[in-house]
Amino acid sequence: MNTITCNTCGHLNKEGTTICEKCGNPLDNDQKGKLLNMRYDGSSIRSKTKNRSIIDKIWNFFSSVKIGVTLIAIALVASALGTIYPQQMYIPRSVDPSVHYRDQYGITGQIYYQLGFHNLYGSWWYMILIALIGISIFIVSIDRGVPLYKALKHQAVKRHPNFLKRQKLFGEYKDYSVDEKKLLISKLKENRYKIAEKDGHILAEKGRFSRWGPYVNHLGLIIFLLGTIFRFVPFMYIDDYVWVREGETTVIPSTNQEYYIENQEFIFETYGEDEEDAVFEEALQNNSGPVPKHFETNAVIYQDVSDDIVGTEAELEEIKRGEIIVNEPLKINGLALYQDSYQLSEFESMSFKLHETTDEEEEAIVEFTVDLTDPKREYKFENGYRIELNKYYPEYELDDGQPRSISNYPRNPGFVFFVYGPDIEEQEASFLAIGQNIPSGDNQYKIGLTDFSVRDVSGLKVRKDLTLPILGLGAFIFMIGVIQGMYWQHRRIWIHQGDEKLLIACHTNKNWYGLTKEIEKVIEGTSFKMVEDQENKQKQD
Amino acid sequence: MLDYISISGGLLYTAFVIYLISIVFFAATIRDKRKEKQFTLVNKLAIGTTILGFVAQVGYFITRWIASGHAPVSNMFEFVTFFGMMLVFAFIILYLIYRIELLGLFALPIALLIIAYASMYPTEISPLVPSLKSHWLYIHVTTVALGEAILAVSFVAGIIYLIRQIDQTKITLKTIGLEIIMYSVCATIGFVLITSTFSAMDYNASFSYSVDGNESTLNYHLPAIFGPGDGELLTENRMEAMIPTPEWMHGAEAPRKLNTLVWSLLIGLGLYLVMRLILRKRIAAAIQPILKKANPELLDEVCYRAVAIGFPVFTLGGLIFAAIWAQEAWNRYWGWDPKEVWALITFFFYAIFLHLRLSKGWHGERSAWLAVVGFTIIMFNLIVVNLVLAGLHSYA
Numbered sequence: 001m002n003t004i005t006c007n008t009c010g011h012l013n014k015e016g017t018t019i020c021e022k023c024g025n026p027l028d029n030d031q032k033g034k035l036l037n038m039r040y041d042g043s044s045i046r047s048k049t050k051n052r053s054i055i056d057k058i059w060n061f062f063s064s065v066k067i068g069v070t071l072i073a074i075a076l077v078a079s080a081l082g083t084i085y086p087q088q089m090y091i092p093r094s095v096d097p098s099v100h101y102r103d104q105y106g107i108t109g110q111i112y113y114q115l116g117f118h119n120l121y122g123s124w125w126y127m128i129l130i131a132l133i134g135i136s137i138f139i140v141s142i143d144r145g146v147p148l149y150k151a152l153k154h155q156a157v158k159r160h161p162n163f164l165k166r167q168k169l170f171g172e173y174k175d176y177s178v179d180e181k182k183l184l185i186s187k188l189k190e191n192r193y194k195i196a197e198k199d200g201h202i203l204a205e206k207g208r209f210s211r212w213g214p215y216v217n218h219l220g221l222i223i224f225l226l227g228t229i230f231r232f233v234p235f236m237y238i239d240d241y242v243w244v245r246e247g248e249t250t251v252i253p254s255t256n257q258e259y260y261i262e263n264q265e266f267i268f269e270t271y272g273e274d275e276e277d278a279v280f281e282e283a284l285q286n287n288s289g290p291v292p293k294h295f296e297t298n299a300v301i302y303q304d305v306s307d308d309i310v311g312t313e314a315e316l317e318e319i320k321r322g323e324i325i326v327n328e329p330l331k332i333n334g335l336a337l338y339q340d341s342y343q344l345s346e347f348e349s350m351s352f353k354l355h356e357t358t359d360e361e362e363e364a365i366v367e368f369t370v371d372l373t374d375p376k377r378e379y380k381f382e383n384g385y386r387i388e389l390n391k392y393y394p395e396y397e398l399d400d401g402q403p404r405s406i407s408n409y410p411r412n413p414g415f416v417f418f419v420y421g422p423d424i425e426e427q428e429a430s431f432l433a434i435g436q437n438i439p440s441g442d443n444q445y446k447i448g449l450t451d452f453s454v455r456d457v458s459g460l461k462v463r464k465d466l467t468l469p470i471l472g473l474g475a476f477i478f479m480i481g482v483i484q485g486m487y488w489q490h491r492r493i494w495i496h497q498g499d500e501k502l503l504i505a506c507h508t509n510k511n512w513y514g515l516t517k518e519i520e521k522v523i524e525g526t527s528f529k530m531v532e533d534q535e536n537k538q539k540q541d
Numbered sequence: 542m543l544d545y546i547s548i549s550g551g552l553l554y555t556a557f558v559i560y561l562i563s564i565v566f567f568a569a570t571i572r573d574k575r576k577e578k579q580f581t582l583v584n585k586l587a588i589g590t591t592i593l594g595f596v597a598q599v600g601y602f603i604t605r606w607i608a609s610g611h612a613p614v615s616n617m618f619e620f621v622t623f624f625g626m627m628l629v630f631a632f633i634i635l636y637l638i639y640r641i642e643l644l645g646l647f648a649l650p651i652a653l654l655i656i657a658y659a660s661m662y663p664t665e666i667s668p669l670v671p672s673l674k675s676h677w678l679y680i681h682v683t684t685v686a687l688g689e690a691i692l693a694v695s696f697v698a699g700i701i702y703l704i705r706q707i708d709q710t711k712i713t714l715k716t717i718g719l720e721i722i723m724y725s726v727c728a729t730i731g732f733v734l735i736t737s738t739f740s741a742m743d744y745n746a747s748f749s750y751s752v753d754g755n756e757s758t759l760n761y762h763l764p765a766i767f768g769p770g771d772g773e774l775l776t777e778n779r780m781e782a783m784i785p786t787p788e789w790m791h792g793a794e795a796p797r798k799l800n801t802l803v804w805s806l807l808i809g810l811g812l813y814l815v816m817r818l819i820l821r822k823r824i825a826a827a828i829q830p831i832l833k834k835a836n837p838e839l840l841d842e843v844c845y846r847a848v849a850i851g852f853p854v855f856t857l858g859g860l861i862f863a864a865i866w867a868q869e870a871w872n873r874y875w876g877w878d879p880k881e882v883w884a885l886i887t888f889f890f891y892a893i894f895l896h897l898r899l900s901k902g903w904h905g906e907r908s909a910w911l912a913v914v915g916f917t918i919i920m921f922n923l924i925v926v927n928l929v930l931a932g933l934h935s936y937a
């Protein structure tokens with residue numbers, strides 16, 4: 001490796017060093033008069049010195065701040081593009097995205113869809129972009145952090161006069177007494193500076209830890225990004241959904257059939273029922289529908305304790321019971337059940353009777369009840385009548401004159417019944433739905449609704465996310481890092497004991513105003529006049 | 542109950558008037574011809590009244606909280622008012638550090654305009670749906686507002702810096718940029734003026750129109766320049782819509798929002814032109830002379846310092862607390878909805894700001910322009926994302 005020999009102290013410095021590690025003499029002889037660049041204390045940075053092998057090239061690419069900032073800027077623009085139209089996850093699930101974007105937003109919508117922007121944040125290129133930023137942060141931190149650490153750890157107390165003369169804040173003092181110098185040092189101590197002394201030269205320093213702020217916050221970001229990658233490890237992350245009807249027990253998905261949940265009761269309240277809601281009266285009136293105030297599921301969780309043989313009946317053992325309220329999930333074994341949505345008054349069963357069409361009394365010939373979650377296909381009666389449930393639409397809708405079901409949930413059931421009887425030749429068909437009773441042709445018999453029962457259904461999200469602690473840790477470390485780097489500053493004051501003159505120079509990594517105020521306070525009561533801002537002076541000259 | 546509501550309204554009004562008075566005092570400190578910087582009576586009065594106004598506004602906040610039973614940051618009016626209050630707070634902090642009166646002369650009018658803007662939204666107390674009932678919501682929203690307000694002070698410092706430094710002798714992209722900012726301020730004033738004028742007149746015109754095949758009515762509180770696409774005027778003695786809203790603007794209220802926007806821009810244009818006629822030069826050029834005494838170095842420092850202080854606060858509130866709350870309410874800490882994405886964009890942007898400044902030496906003018914762009918992003922998230930993106934897509 002090439003070295004640079006300092007021409008004042010003879011120390012061998014690594015290639016790329018701009019300020020001699022040992023004596024502090026600036027090594028850029030030709031630039032006298034210009035202020036020193038104090039970034040990383042002039043130490044040698046790998047990415048600035050090596051550019052031979054392919055590894056060097058990659059290293060240099062990622063440790064360039066220009067590249068880093070460009071990557072962040074691209075991520076910024078890309079993220080903004082994703083908000084022009086809603087992402088796929090926010091459009092109705094029942095529609096086909098390829099049609100939806102074109103229909104709703106026209107030609108621009110179609111382009112948006114075809115470019116894949118409807119699923120931008122989950123796209124491979126967006127993820128690669130974020131990964132590149134992560135790699136860049138990692139490499140840049142090593143590239144700059146290590147030399148900075150070494151430079152600050154081994155910094156010499158005595159610095160070459162040229163080093164001091166080329167600092168932004170600088171002063172030269174001829175007539176001063178030893179006592180006054182002592183007073184100055186004691187006042188620096190009062191302001192919580194750490195003082196190091198060597199042969200009458202002084203280094204006063206405070207807040208060095210804040211220099212590690214960027215490195216700590218970058219570390220936090222890297223931990224956070226790693227955490228997001230762990231999401232793709234199957235056992236770390238579960239995201240599922242379950243609907244449970246009141247009174248029912250169902251298996252909780254994604255638990256290998258191990259856990260079951262029973263919905264004992266679903267409670268639902270809206271605003272306006274209580275007197276205390278009076279303040280909201282005006283807002284409630286402006287709202288078209290009722291505004292939900294509170295909903296919860298009273299749940300019992302069971303564990304299947306039967307042997308793990310396929311086909312055996314589940315043996316349920318209660319392990320937990322409690323309410324599941326919005327913002328207050330029920331947790332079992334790292335798995336959380338969140339109250340998400342609900343379906344009020346879903347039909348549970350419907351009862352019907354059969355009577356002669358002409359009978360004004362509508363006297364029942366037979367009566368039967370259809371369990372809407374598990375309907376039987378056929379209902380047989382001793383008096384020779386038989387009713388077949390030919391078609392069942394849990395959530396019935398007419399689509400171009402054709403009946404069909406939108407979902408499997410009995411929210412608006414529709415039925416086609418075939419009636420067979422001793423005096424019926426073939427069969428008689430009837431169609432029934434809420435508010436509709438359509439016989440086919442002139443039926444001899446008619447089916448009528450006599451009763452129904454309803455119940456609420458609770459929609460629960462099933463979540464497990466073991467990446468959360470990692471993400472939390474990353475975010476926490478990030479915050480520590482930014483606060484450390486932003487709310488404190490690294491300030492240094494060098495006092496060089498020359499033969500006849502005393503030189504004072506000051507440096508801070510940020511907040512020069514604060515440093516100036518502090519030095520004014522420190523020299524108050526001494527005969528030292530204020531150090532000069534050489535940058536301003538140069539500008540004015 | 543109702544009593545607290547009226548006390549609360551009164552306190553907000555009081556705060557508004559006191560802020561106006563402090564602006565006058567801050568203006569007086571600038572006119573002070575003495576060369577030496579001194580902390581005189583006028584300075585004391587200026588910052589004293591600002592603090593008093595702030596206290597009154599805190600009073601508004603507390604009484605409204607008591608009245609509604611939840612922290613008043615749950616709708617547009619409440620949130621934007623709170624943002625205005627935090628802007629005053631952030632200014633007070635930075636004033637106490639740097640003692641720059643000019644900062645007050647610019648920050649307070651902006652805060653006032655923000656509060657006035659907020660009052661154009663429905664001010665009634667609204668109930669909370671279950672997913673909003675969480676302490677994390679309050680913690681999140683208040684921290685975001687504080688963070689954004691501190692970042693807004695960097696904009697204030699930046700804009701003063703730019704007006705002072707930019708050469709006004711010839712037309713350049715920079716002078717045009719500054720005039721666009723001045724015009725945006727005019728348009729905001731225009732919005733407040735036109736909305737409050739017609740609401741004082743109780744103007745209401747209903748249109749019937751169809752959204753996605755359903756008949757619906759839309760109430761306009763401003764005369765309709767842009768009416769609903771196939772709308773029909775229902776109210777008598779009202780102006781018919783002049784232009785139908787273009788087809789591609791979807792969403793139930795898009796026509797009305799477009800109409801309000803156009804009105805604001807037009808009135809803003811009027812205001813701007815009148816000012817130009819009176820001043821006979823660019824507005825920024827007219828302001829420039831009073832900024833002579835300002836120290837650009839110090840303004841640059843404040844601009845950076847505000848970002849340095851605001852960035853961690855914003856990250857904590859806008860990303861971390863937001864994620865904790867989202868995790869609690871919807872069990873997903875991040876959902877890529879526009880509001881969240883724009884918070885991330887803000888975060889990215891200020892990260893870029895800091896890196897360019899620290900590693901690429903973007904000081905002074907460049908840094909001030911960045912502060913302006915940053916504030917634009919914040920306002921975009923506050924207003925456009927709420928009203929347009931969310932409204933157009935109706936998943937607010």
Ligand code: HEM
Nearest residue numbers: 063064065068069133136137140214482485892895899900
């Ligand atoms: C969004 C991601 C990032 C965030 C939030 C972030 C945050 C920060 C912060 C807050 C600072 C301190 C700035 C100051 O003190 O004014 C900093 C410093 C720095 N960052 Fe980043 N950073 C990110 C990405 C990157 C990337 C991709 C690079 C790669 C080139 C990078 C390189 C640096 C460097 C070189 C410093 C200066 C370190 C020093 O002076 O000791 N950062 N970063």
